Each structure stands twice: as C-alpha cells, then as structure tokens.
Amino acid sequence: MATELTNKHKKVIIFAEQRGGRIHPISFELLGKGREIADILGAELASVILGDGINQESAMELVYYGADRVFLYNHPVFKMPDVIQYKCNIVRLIEEEKPEIFLFGATHFGRSLGPRVAAALKTGLTADCIDLQIDENGDLVQIRPAFTGNILAHIKTRTRPVMSTVRYKVMQMRERDITRNGTIIEKNVEISSLASPKFLGKEKETGLNIADAKVIVSGGRGLGTPEGFKLIKELADVLEGVVGSSRTPVDDGWIGKEHQVGFSGNTVKPKLYIACGISGSPQHLAGMKDSEMIIALNTDPSASIFKFADYGIVGDLYQILPQMIKEIKTRKMNRT
Amino acid sequence: MSLKIIVLIKQVPDIAKVKFDVEKGRIDRSSAEAEINPFDLNALEAAVQVKEKIGGSVLAISMGPPSAVTALREAISRGADDALLLEDKKFAGADTWATSYTLARAIMKIGKPDLIFCGEKTVDGDTGQVGAEIAEQLDIPHVYYVSKIKDVINDRIIVVTEMEDASYSVDTPFPVLISVTKDVNKPRLATLKEKLKAMKIQIRSWHSEDMLDVLEMDKIGYPGSPTSVNKVVVPKERSREGKVFKSVEEAMPTILEALERQKVI
Numbered sequence: 001m002a003t004e005l006t007n008k009h010k011k012v013i014i015f016a017e018q019r020g021g022r023i024h025p026i027s028f029e030l031l032g033k034g035r036e037i038a039d040i041l042g043a044e045l046a047s048v049i050l051g052d053g054i055n056q057e058s059a060m061e062l063v064y065y066g067a068d069r070v071f072l073y074n075h076p077v078f079k080m081p082d083v084i085q086y087k088c089n090i091v092r093l094i095e096e097e098k099p100e101i102f103l104f105g106a107t108h109f110g111r112s113l114g115p116r117v118a119a120a121l122k123t124g125l126t127a128d129c130i131d132l133q134i135d136e137n138g139d140l141v142q143i144r145p146a147f148t149g150n151i152l153a154h155i156k157t158r159t160r161p162v163m164s165t166v167r168y169k170v171m172q173m174r175e176r177d178i179t180r181n182g183t184i185i186e187k188n189v190e191i192s193s194l195a196s197p198k199f200l201g202k203e204k205e206t207g208l209n210i211a212d213a214k215v216i217v218s219g220g221r222g223l224g225t226p227e228g229f230k231l232i233k234e235l236a237d238v239l240e241g242v243v244g245s246s247r248t249p250v251d252d253g254w255i256g257k258e259h260q261v262g263f264s265g266n267t268v269k270p271k272l273y274i275a276c277g278i279s280g281s282p283q284h285l286a287g288m289k290d291s292e293m294i295i296a297l298n299t300d301p302s303a304s305i306f307k308f309a310d311y312g313i314v315g316d317l318y319q320i321l322p323q324m325i326k327e328i329k330t331r332k333m334n335r336t
Numbered sequence: 337m338s339l340k341i342i343v344l345i346k347q348v349p350d351i352a353k354v355k356f357d358v359e360k361g362r363i364d365r366s367s368a369e370a371e372i373n374p375f376d377l378n379a380l381e382a383a384v385q386v387k388e389k390i391g392g393s394v395l396a397i398s399m400g401p402p403s404a405v406t407a408l409r410e411a412i413s414r415g416a417d418d419a420l421l422l423e424d425k426k427f428a429g430a431d432t433w434a435t436s437y438t439l440a441r442a443i444m445k446i447g448k449p450d451l452i453f454c455g456e457k458t459v460d461g462d463t464g465q466v467g468a469e470i471a472e473q474l475d476i477p478h479v480y481y482v483s484k485i486k487d488v489i490n491d492r493i494i495v496v497t498e499m500e501d502a503s504y505s506v507d508t509p510f511p512v513l514i515s516v517t518k519d520v521n522k523p524r525l526a527t528l529k530e531k532l533k534a535m536k537i538q539i540r541s542w543h544s545e546d547m548l549d550v551l552e553m554d555k556i557g558y559p560g561s562p563t564s565v566n567k568v569v570v571p572k573e574r575s576r577e578g579k580v581f582k583s584v585e586e587a588m589p590t591i592l593e594a595l596e597r598q599k600v601i
Contacts, residue, residue: 124562
C-alpha cells in the first residue's frame, strides 16, 4: 500500500483530457472543483496535459481556468488515446510530485486510464463521482452513485494520492480569467516498452455528443416503428435539441447507439428532456433522471416515467407530438 | 490454435427488482434474486464465440460468496468449459483495488491467458474499474468499451472501441484484456440439456489458503482495500411538479409556459 504522505506543500493535480488538440470541457470543470478543494486545503492546483503539438497558448487556458502550474507533455504517441503511454508518464509525474489528490474526468478515456494509474500506484480510485467535499478532518469525501444510480455512496481513501474519476457536467467551471498567472512546465516524455493496442483508424464519427445537448427529445418502444423518430426529430429541431433513444430502438436497429440514453448508454443532464413512449426502466432513468426538466408522453398512465417527470401527458404520441410541434412553432413565431 | 480465454463473472442482484431502504440507507439484497451481471453475459458470449472460431477453452472466474457457484454454473451452461470461484470470508468487503488484486493473483497462479474478457461494468458497483486494474497488475494491455470484435487472427485481436464522439478500430496482440459493451453481441440462451449438464459439474473454489504462494494476505478484502464506504444514502428523488394531463389540449398552456421558463423556446 502506498505510504501516507507527509509533504507540507499539498498538491491537487487534475488530468486535462484533449482530443485532436482540443481540451475537453470536463478538464475545466475539474479545475473549478480542484481550485475549490485546493483553496480549502491550502494546496497548489496543478494540471497535466499530454498531447501532440499542444502549444503554450493552449496550456495557458488551464491556468486561466484555475491551475497554478501545468505539466505539459508533447509526443506523437499522445495523438491517440494510448492508455499505456499516458499511464506511464502520469505515474512518473505522480511519483515525482506526490499530490494529495488526483482527478480524472469520467469520460471513456478517463475511465480506461484512471484504473491503470491507480493500480500501478497501489492507491484507491473512486469511479464516476458526482460530488467531492472536504470533511472536518481535511479528508476528501467522494460521492458517487451505485446500484444503477439507486444509491449514493460516500467514499474515503486511506492511501495517497486519493484518486477519483468525476462525471461530466456536474462540477462548475470558473470564469475564464486571463489575468491569472501560472507556470507551464514542459516535461520529458518516457515511452513504455509494453506493446500498446494499435489504433488502425476511425471507424465512425458520430459528430453527436448527446451529453452536451441542452434539449433532448427521446423515443422509446412506444414509437412502434422506426419512422416514429421522424416526428421525434421534428420536435427536437423546433427546440434546437437532439434526438435521444431508450435501449429498445437502438437494439432493434432503428437508431444509432450514440443516441442511447441510460445506464448502458449516455448519462445526460439537459435543461429539458422529453421522453416519448418510454416507460421508464431503472436503466433508462439512471441516464436521465437528473435532467433539469422532464416531460413524459405515454399511453399508459401507470408508466413509471411519470413519477420522474415534471409534466406528463397521457395519450398517443402520434396525436400529441404534431400538436405540440404546431403550438411551439406558433408561440415562437408570435414572439419574434 | 488453442487459446486460453478467461471471462470474469460477477453475481449481482436483479437491479430491476432490488429494494432500497431510504431511511436506513441500505440495500435489501434478499429482495431480489441473484443473477449474472448482465454486461458479463456479453463478455462470456464474446469469449465463447472466439473459442468457437479459433479453438481453445474458456474459464469463467468469479470472486464472491459460496452462492456465486450458481452464476458460474450458468456460465458453463452458456458455453464456458470450466469455472473457478474465489471464495473466502477474508475476500469480503474488497474495493476495486483489492478485488482486482485477488483476481489478478488467481490468474497468475493459473498461468497468463491469451485473452481476458469482462463486461463494461456491473449493475451493483457501477465502477467499471476492475478490468483495467487487473490488466495493469498482470502488465498486459487492455481495450475498454469494445462494441465489436472484427477479427481474431492467430496471436492478435482486432476490435472496435467506442469513444464518446467516434469509434476506432484497434489491433492488439495477445495477451490482452477486452472489456465489452452490450452492443458486442447478443448472448445465447442455455439449452435445457446444457443446463442439466452444468448442474452436475462440481465447481472448483479457491480459498485464500489455496493461494498463499501468490497472495499477500494484507492486500485482500476490506483490510486490504484503499477505499471504504463511509455512508450510503438512498436519495429521495428530487421532487418534480408531477402534473399529469389527460390530453394535449389541457397540457399545452402549462407546457409552453414551462418551456419558456426553461428558456428553450
């Protein structure tokens, strides 16, 4: 087990994820939370970014959002999400810097990389946190859903660093402040000799990241036919939102996996979620019940989705949707 | 070719039926039947398909209470050739680190396989961490979020891994750990004949004493776990307005107002 740390200068480090040179917004959210924690602990907040051709300007963005120092690694191996090479360098950084806390975003890459780093360091890792708090002893309390989102567990780690992956869109990023000062430290890259999986190329680019959508209109089994998604799309377009789906239509090949909301798909938290013909299985609810506002349409008045909705309409969605679309259009037109 | 394939199985409560005690913050495990973690069924199916294509054997491994033999027996009825249960009170309360340590050590004792399959996550722990932690401890690569197995050729496997906005094909030599999503396949059902056959199979189990040559006893179970659950809260669902309308005509004025309040129109 890793030994307890007795370093006077505590550090919090967050992993800044980039893809194609673009910093993933989760990184700024982590900096927001990281800053808050670091200030409570009287600690320094640092960030590590690994990429291929990441310039000082990009690295400074991490400073503007809260980092005191940025560790920058540039090498072609970081162009693709190569877990082995990322792990090798992050582990070395943690061994050098001995942070108290290290945070990853709970993206697919973060959730693949985090466990490897934690296992290598023989330290604890708490998955998919939705809140982080410092308790009266100065310990980090990591709060995460479990049992398909049915419970919230409060978890503490007795080894250092305390490591967590943090869910996207739950932490607040700070205002970008270009007057902030910070240091950028260019690091030498170490290459692991363990053979990495080789990326052959992009299979498919969906261009849709449903977790980023402000409005999601989802269809379920109740659509009855794949054509039903045309109507869903029409409402989504009127609301400048995107189309979502429960598991069944995806399984039946009516719509792509990237649209799937739920425990085995995407977790979303839009301003508005409209569930059409979705009964509300625990698996679907786990992916959308934290949406700001939920509207449900279902023929079955006893469907469990209604218990989680702000507004529900009992009836046939093929009658309800066209009228909703018409009335929303009229309302929008009258206003402009 | 005779591939050595391991599939990791966890027995979990049926999440659609399990009850949660809001007041006490407890999970009433007796309220629902235990089953194989649904994601693990896809891992098992993937393992069996590779075996059927290339040749070899599939060993299902689980860590859990004695009752988990039921899950392993089901794994055999669905195509695994053999099963092993790591079962000891001393393993109880393990977090993902201690769980992966124990499983990795058992795998070392058995001998490194060519392929290890696991499911994306479990429906009870929801962490999805154990697979990658095992891979790290075995010093082998891993590929997560695998939605498709494109090809298996002699000493390597080509898979499709899902990132949020794109998917990539990835070529990796053996040994490797592959964590699959539900899209990778449709798990087969066991036939009655296979179920009966599996009933008769004696499932091997290892206790901690059976692994003394590979296991450090202070690294297992709750005492060996770096993390611990301090508190469990069953959240009261946030209160929603919960207005249910009987017709769209009745609903629309309220809904239009709500959409404006939400600034989506």
